Amino acid sequence: MGLGKAFAFALAKEGATVAVADLDVVNARAVVEGINKEVGAKAAAFLMDVSDDASVHKAMSEIASTFGGIDILINNAALSDTVLQKRAFTDIPLEEWDRVMAVNVKGPWLTIINIISTLAYKGSPGFLQYATSKAALIGLTRTLAHELGEHNININMIGPGLTATDRIRRIYDEKMLQNVASRRALKRIETSEDLIGALIFLSSSESDFITGQTILVNGGDIFL
Secondary structure, rough: HHHHHHHHHHHHHOOOEEEEEEEEEEHHHHHHHHHHHHHHHOOOEEEEEOOOOOHHHHHHHHHHHOOOOOOEEEEOOOOOOOOOOOOOOHHHOOHHHHHHHHHHHHHHOOOEOOOOOOOOHHHHOHHHHHHHHHHHHHHHHHHHHHHHHHHOOOEEEEEEEEOOOOOHHOOOHHHHHHHHHHHOOOOEEEEEOOOOHHHHHOHHHHHHOOOOEEEEEEOOOOOO
16 A cells, blocks of 8 residues: 555544545545545545646645645655666756656645655665655755744654555565565564554644654664
8 A cells, every 4th residue: 555545544534534636636536435435534536746836726726625624734745766767866867856856845835744755864876866855855844844833833744764565565575675674673564554653643633732843654774
């Protein structure tokens, strides 16, 4: 299960009405159908390209019109190391760099929970554009925490390690995942479900005096 789908189901199970916004609206509708059938919660799908201002404004207007407003915003949009070709920084096309920055950094302006990556802290050879964009997202989140605080808006981050989503399992075999797990303090493969606790906490009133912070959910891959 992908992170976005796992997050949507988790919030629906907590009683939230869920708007699933995705560039792949077919996938978004499939998630909504699953929520309707398995959880019985109210949900709807919307087309959104977070790198395009017009698309974002249109989707947000549609969501507000459909549900009357937005209380919790989760930013899980990213061009990740799983979809980018691994290459030296000298070989990264400018167009690819701009696209990664547009999606991973520009897109989160409307969010209160940003999904970053442990690669923002430790780096990864061959994925300069991805690690850099996630590090930029940390700076963006912390700065917005200062600016949005006076409006009683808190904004935080969740930092997963390599997580065995469906996409990851199509790219990395079990041996690779176990190798990553062996380097963690908690020596097992990370799954989407491991992130749900942090997501629910940061989405609840229990965390309303926390802002600008990162919860690393990586089994002790790195410590801060």
